[in-house]
Amino acid sequence: MPTVAILVFPGVQALDVSGPMDVFAEANRFLPREQHYQLEVLGTKRGPIPCSNGLPIMAHRHYSEATEGFDLLLVAGGPELPRMPRDEKLLGWLRDTTTRSGKFGSICNGAFLLAHAGLLDDRQVTTHWNDAPGLAVMFPKIKVDADRIFLQDGNLYTSAGVTAGIDLSLYLLSNDVGPEVSLNVAKRLIVFMQRRGGQSQFSPYLTPYVAETSPASIAQQYVLAHLAEELNVENLATVVAMSPRNFARVFVRDTKITPADFIESARVDAARALLEASSDPLKRVAYRCGFSNANQMRQVFVKRLGVTAMQYRANFAGFQKA
Amino acid sequence: MPTVAILVFPGVQALDVSGPMDVFAEANRFLPREQHYQLEVLGTKRGPIPCSNGLPIMAHRHYSEATEGFDLLLVAGGPELPRMPRDEKLLGWLRDTTTRSGKFGSICNGAFLLAHAGLLDDRQVTTHWNDAPGLAVMFPKIKVDADRIFLQDGNLYTSAGVTAGIDLSLYLLSNDVGPEVSLNVAKRLIVFMQRRGGQSQFSPYLTPYVAETSPASIAQQYVLAHLAEELNVENLATVVAMSPRNFARVFVRDTKITPADFIESARVDAARALLEASSDPLKRVAYRCGFSNANQMRQVFVKRLGVTAMQYRANFAGFQKA
Numbered sequence: 001m002p003t004v005a006i007l008v009f010p011g012v013q014a015l016d017v018s019g020p021m022d023v024f025a026e027a028n029r030f031l032p033r034e035q036h037y038q039l040e041v042l043g044t045k046r047g048p049i050p051c052s053n054g055l056p057i058m059a060h061r062h063y064s065e066a067t068e069g070f071d072l073l074l075v076a077g078g079p080e081l082p083r084m085p086r087d088e089k090l091l092g093w094l095r096d097t098t099t100r101s102g103k104f105g106s107i108c109n110g111a112f113l114l115a116h117a118g119l120l121d122d123r124q125v126t127t128h129w130n131d132a133p134g135l136a137v138m139f140p141k142i143k144v145d146a147d148r149i150f151l152q153d154g155n156l157y158t159s160a161g162v163t164a165g166i167d168l169s170l171y172l173l174s175n176d177v178g179p180e181v182s183l184n185v186a187k188r189l190i191v192f193m194q195r196r197g198g199q200s201q202f203s204p205y206l207t208p209y210v211a212e213t214s215p216a217s218i219a220q221q222y223v224l225a226h227l228a229e230e231l232n233v234e235n236l237a238t239v240v241a242m243s244p245r246n247f248a249r250v251f252v253r254d255t256k257i258t259p260a261d262f263i264e265s266a267r268v269d270a271a272r273a274l275l276e277a278s279s280d281p282l283k284r285v286a287y288r289c290g291f292s293n294a295n296q297m298r299q300v301f302v303k304r305l306g307v308t309a310m311q312y313r314a315n316f317a318g319f320q321k322a
Numbered sequence: 323m324p325t326v327a328i329l330v331f332p333g334v335q336a337l338d339v340s341g342p343m344d345v346f347a348e349a350n351r352f353l354p355r356e357q358h359y360q361l362e363v364l365g366t367k368r369g370p371i372p373c374s375n376g377l378p379i380m381a382h383r384h385y386s387e388a389t390e391g392f393d394l395l396l397v398a399g400g401p402e403l404p405r406m407p408r409d410e411k412l413l414g415w416l417r418d419t420t421t422r423s424g425k426f427g428s429i430c431n432g433a434f435l436l437a438h439a440g441l442l443d444d445r446q447v448t449t450h451w452n453d454a455p456g457l458a459v460m461f462p463k464i465k466v467d468a469d470r471i472f473l474q475d476g477n478l479y480t481s482a483g484v485t486a487g488i489d490l491s492l493y494l495l496s497n498d499v500g501p502e503v504s505l506n507v508a509k510r511l512i513v514f515m516q517r518r519g520g521q522s523q524f525s526p527y528l529t530p531y532v533a534e535t536s537p538a539s540i541a542q543q544y545v546l547a548h549l550a551e552e553l554n555v556e557n558l559a560t561v562v563a564m565s566p567r568n569f570a571r572v573f574v575r576d577t578k579i580t581p582a583d584f585i586e587s588a589r590v591d592a593a594r595a596l597l598e599a600s601s602d603p604l605k606r607v608a609y610r611c612g613f614s615n616a617n618q619m620r621q622v623f624v625k626r627l628g629v630t631a632m633q634y635r636a637n638f639a640g641f642q643k644a
Binding site for chain 2: 013014015017018019021022024025039041048051052053054055056057058060128130149160161162163164166170171174175179182183184186187188189190191192193194195196199202203204276277314315316317318319
């Protein structure tokens with residue numbers, strides 16, 4: 001019987017815990033008794049542990065009582081986890097227990113606990129889009145990929161925020177016992193088996209609004225105010241009265257991206273907002289955001305978000321009248 | 323401050339509880355203090371309440387202590403709920419409390435508790451696809467719609483299985499405070515704002531396999547064995563040596579659907595299986611299942627499942643190599 005343990009702490013996100021647990025528990029309905037997953041929740045504290053939504057849950061054991069290994073050890077996340085102080089005893093336990101375990105991983109920003117334990121160095125890792133930049137800065141040895149729903153690197157499995165723990169668990173289940181059981185569980189829980197596109201489509205618009213008056217920031221403001229017009233290095237250079245070559249050099253130095261990349265990302269951000277909030281036809285959205293046509297907008301969306309503009313609208317548009 | 327209460331019981335599905343709670347708790351990050359949702363879990367039992375996945379949770383109060391009303395009262399579901407004995411005290415409390423409350427509703431098969439209390443009579447209701455036929459049979463006065471992710475009928479809100487509680491909560495949130503907060507919460511939890519298609523796409527193949535030798539069942543077996551061929555009332559009548567008119571009459575009497583409806587549903591079921599398990603081109607799937615062409619298959623999928631065959635494959639195909 002494969003063993004699965006999930007580590008929780010005060011302030012844990014309830015969905016990070018119940019998502020994976022419900023996946024493996026529902027799988028047991030479709031599996032012969034000897035293949036049933038044995039699920040256990042390990043707490044960093046004894047007694048009731050309050051989740052971030054206020055619900056108290058009870059761990060089955062204090063983590064320090066678990067001196068064995070597990071087939072799978074998952075660390076849950078929580079809104080405050082990235083700012084919690086290091087707990088050397090817990091980190092030591094994590095190092096020991098992952099050594100004794102088959103697979104291990106994290107849901108959401110549970111990656112920070114594994115990172116503090118040094119267990120993510122030199123490995124490909126994903127986490128909640130909101131915490132990905134912080135993880136990369138705090139732990140420069142980790143290869144953070146902020147655009148994945150989940151990611152496997154050897155025996156390490158990390159997932160994006162919150163409900164992405166369900167996607168990761170379905171993937172682990174599919175590898176363990178085959179796609180049919182995994183699909184049956186997905187249908188019982190009413191979740192899609194595979195999501196379209198990466199995590200970037202969930203993140204908010206990243207276009208930086210810079211208040212300064214450097215040439216780069218003046219050019220950025222200009223781009224944001226003239227999205228529907230023709231924009232390129234030449235006309236931006238004219239706006240800031242520099243040579244195109246010098247302007248491009250300064251822009252890259254100050255913003256870490258090229259002017260063309262900034263223009264495209266600003267257009268995508270504007271299009272996302274229109275797709276979410278309006279019912280304008282794709283052609284008009286493309287035109288208003290400065291894409292040549294709907295087809296070019298489609299291509300840029302697929303490249304940057306992994307979904308077409310039409311799929312993006314279907315995923316994120318407001319509710320129609322029920 | 324709007325009040326939200328969720329009723330839980332031993333064997334409750336953990337995701338039915340944490341989904342809605344996390345939606346409203348995350349919304350509080352985006353709302354001014356005076357608009358914060360006040361969340362409370364009410365238990366049918368004191369002390370730790372084990373979820374169906376084995377996790378013990380603690381209700382904030384026993385339901386009988388809640389003598390006030392709520393802005394929203396939700397009843398969670400659980401795998402065993404449809405088979406649990408009636409609890410007249412609880413049902414009386416439900417009747418009283420919904421009268422004192424603004425909106426009320428259910429997640430998953432939590433609808434059975436509301437139904438036992440008589441609160442769903444003559445109303446449009448949805449529930450988990452697996453429990454929808456049972457609800458309709460046990461409570462003939464309820465108008466069960468088994469193809470919805472969630473459904474509003476006046477101040478009553480019901481949702482499909484498990485994670486559909488998240489969709490319903492996002493919808494309630496959107497109505498309360500607008501689509502922007504709802505979209506922000508969806509992005510934090512990594513869930514799509516609107517799912518495509520209805521609940522039918524999650525249910526397993528419903529094609530009945532009848533072992534009997536009635537004309538209807540012989541015709542059904544024939545259909546399943548000759549999906550790729552031309553099928554109609556005339557050739558099925560020949561198979562069972564009846565006149566087309568008499569065969570159609572007997573088939574409808576015994577199966578409650580027309581031969582044409584059965585043929586189409588058998589073709590859709592076969593196509594779903596191929597789309598999930600194979601990477602055959604749509605054209606070949608259509609041909610093997612007896613559709614005239616990929617475009618006709620597309621139309622039938624949209625009519626029956628609310629999504630195209632291509633979208634269905636994207637949602638339910640097995641994991642590609644990571």
